[in-house]
Each structure stands twice: as C-alpha cells, then as structure tokens.
Amino acid sequence: MTRPGSRSGTTMNDVAAAAGVSQATVSLVLNDAAGTRFSEETRRRVHAAAHELGYRTNAHAKVLRDGVAGMIGFVGDFVATAPFAGKIIEGAQARAWEAGLLLLTVNTGGDKDLEAASLEAMLSYKVAGVVYAAMYHRVLDVPDVLAEVPSVVLNSRDRSGRFPSIAPQEELGGYTATKHLLDAGHRRIAMINIGAEDGELPAAVGRHAGYLRALKEAGLNPDPGLHRIGEGHESGGFDNALALMRGPQPPTAIFCANDRTAWGAYQALSQLGLSIPHDVSLVGFDNQETLAPHLRPGLTTLELPFLEMGRRAIELLLAGAERDGSTEYFECPLVERHSVAAPLKTTSSH
C-alpha cells in the first residue's frame, strides 16, 4: 500500500509478465548468469520491470532450490545478557555479514529445553553452521545435534573434543599480568582469583597458573597467604582486598582475576585510605569497557579479544571441512592505564 509497486508478493513471474519475457529470462538476467547472452534491450526491460515492481527475491525459494541457506545460527547461554560479551556477537555478526550471511541468534539463558528446541529450528532453516557460545570460559557438553552441521564452540572448550573451540589464552594472560607487576619492581604480589580452581573453570585455573609461573621465573616463592579466592564479583574483591591489606605482611600489588573483582579492591583500598597506584598497584582482567577505563585511576588490565574471537568463529565455520576438535587460543593483550607504579619500599628478598 506504500508505493504502488512495492507489494510484498512480487515474484519473478510478475516481473516476467511486465517485461514481456519468460521467468527463466528474468532469473538469468537478474543473476547475471555466466555464459548466457541476452540483448541489451532485454536486460534493460527486465531490470526496469524488476525495479518498477519492487521485486525482491524470495530467499526461501532460493534456499529450497539450492539447498543451503545464508544464515548462521548463534546460540549462547547469554548472548545478549552479559555486559561485555556483546563484542563477541558483534565480531561474529560482522564477519558473517562480510560473507553475505545473516545471524540467527538465540540466548537460552541456560534453559536446555529452549536450547534444544532452537537448535532444531535452526537446523530446519538449514543454517550454514552453528556457533555455540558461552558467557565465560569453561569446559562444556555440546548437544549432539550440532554434529549435523559445521559447528564451533566459542569462548569455551568442548569436553568431547569433537568440535573446534576458540578460547582466550588464560595462562599467558595471568603470566603477563604478573610479569608486568614484577617488572614494575613488586615482590609481594597477591592474587584474588575468581572462584575455585576445580578444573571446570579454565579462566581461574589458567590465570593462576600464569601467576605462579611468572613468580617462579622471577625466583620468588609464592606466599600462600597472598592467594585468595573471591567469586568474581565486586564483593569478593572488596572483602579479600580488605583482608589482604590488614594482614601481617600486606602485598604491594594485587592481581585481580577480573575487572569486577578489581573494582571491589578499589573500593576497599579507598576505604582504607590507601591510594592507587601509590600505595598499592592493581592489575585486572577482561578490560570491561564499562568499568576499566572509568575507574580512578584507570585500571591496567588484560583485554579479552572478543571481537576477534567472534570473527574467528565464523571464519572457522566458513572454512568448514577439517572439523577436528582442536582449540584455538587467543592472546589477551595488556592494556596499560594508571593503576600500576613502582612499590613504595622494596621488601628486599635477601
């Protein structure tokens, strides 16, 4: 009803009739099919008619005919919900679009029934592949149906090892963070981790391992009293930072295994009247854009390369073929701001 010609149901037959040619001609001309020859006059008429009628190809008919759809499924336990992980979709969507593909997204919120049902729906839409994304890095069980189509696990690892996975390089991140603090001259470096290291949480395990490696490499003996476990939230950072600084031998620097924890530590230090980085240095992890740059002083932290990871997931899908279950690790670059300085007085180690 909008413009005269833009009825939603305009088909190639309508265009053909308007241009006075056959439907096949319309198809061939509009798709600029290779190896066919039509007079300039005919091409002109077809294009004119198509434009006039507001013709738009019916994607379903095309898919039915060609067998493969221009869509990729993106299932996550969060997708939209998580504040910072939006980047991961942004990257995926951008890359998909470059390949002319649309993203069919569902966030299950952890609901396994919804997950199964939406995967079924996606498969009936003949998606070219499925990205199975997780909010945080862990080891997870991938639904069997995904084996029917190219799939990749994003920001987590597939326990069964059937699917290619993409994950951040946690250990190196932990190492880099700690090394940065060591290089600034710190010797008593605490770590407030996110949750227990029961092996199901590669972020916690890896970051801590990197922390230990850096310490060891510097010839330092890790003080168990400086290693604490929060829950990845502000309160965990707050409580643990408070306990740490009130202890007998407080650290001169704290590595917080995520930015939220670091924020809690900021609040604790502020409450104790300690200044950052003068009295104590801090390094975070995640480079959460709503947080890290806006703390005072700005938080030095490690960036989770979500944009690239999202892009890469689609890339792998498109490459298809190989389909081994190997994991591709992404390095987390250090982004320096102003929460790290040299310690006040060096607690000499000999």
Add this chain to the structure above:
Amino acid sequence: MTRPGSRSGTTMNDVAAAAGVSQATVSLVLNDAAGTRFSEETRRRVHAAAHELGYRTNAHAKVLRDGVAGMIGFVGDFVATAPFAGKIIEGAQARAWEAGLLLLTVNTGGDKDLEAASLEAMLSYKVAGVVYAAMYHRVLDVPDVLAEVPSVVLNSRDRSGRFPSIAPQEELGGYTATKHLLDAGHRRIAMINIGAEDGELPAAVGRHAGYLRALKEAGLNPDPGLHRIGEGHESGGFDNALALMRGPQPPTAIFCANDRTAWGAYQALSQLGLSIPHDVSLVGFDNQETLAPHLRPGLTTLELPFLEMGRRAIELLLAGAERDGSTEYFECPLVERHSVAAPLKTTSSH
C-alpha cells in the same frame, strides 16, 4: 555421518518410502491434520520411520508454501554492543520464542548501508515483522522499506509517526526521582543531566522536565546554578559534582540523569571526603546492573524496563493490524538502595 539415520537431507519422501505410504500421508500424520482418519497402525509406522530416519521438516519448503516465515527481524544500531540494553533483546527474544518465532538480529553499528542491506535480506526471508531498536531514546528516521512489513520502533520514537513506538516514560522518571529526594526532606536538589536538551534527546528533556515539575509542585523555585549538563559519562558526573559541591551553596542531594554520571559523582564525593548518603544523597537513572548494585553504598536509581519493552515490541508486532504511529510509554520504577537519606541540616525555605 554421525548416527546412521540422521542425514541432513531426509525428506518426507524418504519417510514415506520407509513407512510404505505416500508423502501426503506422512505430511497429514505428522502434522496431525484435522479431519483426517488414518489407522493407528499407519500412524505408528509413519512416526517410527520419521524418528528412525531423523526426519526434520524443511522450514524453507514450508514457508514457501505457506507464505509466512517464523522469523522476526531485529535491527539495532547497537543490539549487542550496549552493555545494559542486552535486556531489550532478551525480552524480545523470549516473547518471540513463546510465539514459536526466531529472531534474526543485526546490529548495524550505525552503518546505514549495512542497515539497508540487512533489511533487504530480512525481507527476502519474509520475516513476520521487524523491530527497529535504538541504543538510547531519541527521535529517529525509520527506513522506508519497513513500511512493507509490520514494524515497531523500540526505545525511540519514529519522527514520521508512521510506526508504533515504545519508549520509557522519561518525564515521570525524572519526577519520581526528584520526588523521592523531596520526600526524604531535601530542598536543595541539583541535577546533572546527560547532554544538551535540544529536543533530539527525549531522555535529557524528559528527565529534566520531571525534575522541574516535582520542584514546582513542592513550591520550590529551581536554582539554575544547581542544573548542570554532563555528557552522560563518568567524567561528566565527576566534574560537575565537584563543581557543585565546591560552589557557594552546595546541594544536599543530586539527581544524576544516568547511572554512569552518578558513578562519576560517587568518585568526586569520595575525593572530597564526603560520604553518601550522610553528607549528600544521590539518585541515578537506568539501574545499570553492572553498576548500580555494586557501588558503595548501593545506588538508588530508576529502572529502565527494557525486558518488558522488548517483550512488548514483539507483542505489538504479533498483534499487527492497527499500525498507527502512536507511542507506548513504559514507566520506570524506582529501585531503592542506600544512596538516599535525610539531609544533615534543613535549609529552611522561610
């Protein structure tokens, strides 16, 4: 290759062959079509064969035949990127799913070409409707193509008035926030707004109007010196709060037009050695989940009902029909935490 029967290309004909019946029978049985009668034995065989072969309906064939697809397009200038607006997608997706529909999402990042192209793609997929969502509440120009399909504008208003819009009730929010402060006994209430009120930013205009109305209703004369304009960021909150408190007659309470601004104010007050809410009370706006609950003390703020707004957008789409360009406003409930208390000393007004 996974399980024997789960080839991706299993069609009704395959099932029919396996069950020893016709394709029509398979269709009728599987869809449990009304008014048809098949023997129990036949039904059983059909279901068994379908299950055995891992049959899954081809959505494209169905759409082609039936004309309407089980998908809704969701286009945004952000979609994933914005930290808190994820809720809006979550709500939309949940409601869509209840209706058996999938969401086809694209975040354009403001790129108009991408926007146009993805709308075209969505329309070729015969989406049942399109939600056109914006990151922040404003007045925007909606692409003409949207007129071809049921569409609704989410978290913004359509300038042309052709499409139904859904937006938060900013004025009432500003009023509620201010009233809350008045009720606590405050008389000198400042406001740090987000950006200029040039009419293109309903959030800024509305929240300020509500602030003025509440003041007027309380018989107070707004002090222009207490009204400041930030940029909606932390730094705007920081700088303006600092200026406000260092002024000749500092306020006893500040209404910050968003949570990020409020956070900046927290930092400024902390720097000045002022405590919240003892020395000054604060109210924010947005109830940003990564921020408001984690500030110390927790920030009293107004919630943007994104989940409901997202749901409602889909609801309107499904209702279709009417299609007037009216705007539906959503109330922003006050969520009380601990940043508001009675003022220290009342600056009596007579």
Add this chain to the structure above:
DNA sequence: CCGCGGTGGTAATTCGTATAACTCTGCTCC
C-alpha cells in the same frame, strides 16, 4: 445386482527460483 456411505488412503498441484536442455530465426559459407 446396483447404489450408497464410510473408511483409509493417494495423486496432483502449489509456492518461487535456478538451470539444463531445447527451439527458433537468421545468416554465412562452401
């Protein structure tokens, strides 16, 4: 012995597009 109604199912068509195979008209060339 024919017709009739009910039961249980099937054949054929439709949706919109892509494409392989085919037709028809001129023209050239020997």
Add this chain to the structure above:
DNA sequence: GGAGCAGAGTTATACGAATTACCACCGCGG
C-alpha cells in the same frame, strides 16, 4: 542452396511440504 552455427530466448523440471480433490474397497440395504 542447404549445412552449420551463433544469437536470443523459452520450456520443463526439481527442490520439500501442504492440501484439495479424488479413488478404491468393503459391507449392506433394497
């Protein structure tokens, strides 16, 4: 002057599911 061929299109079919119209069979009444 007919073979051959290039040029310009067309016809027909397939993709997978839904649906309408139809058909075959059986038992029974008249």
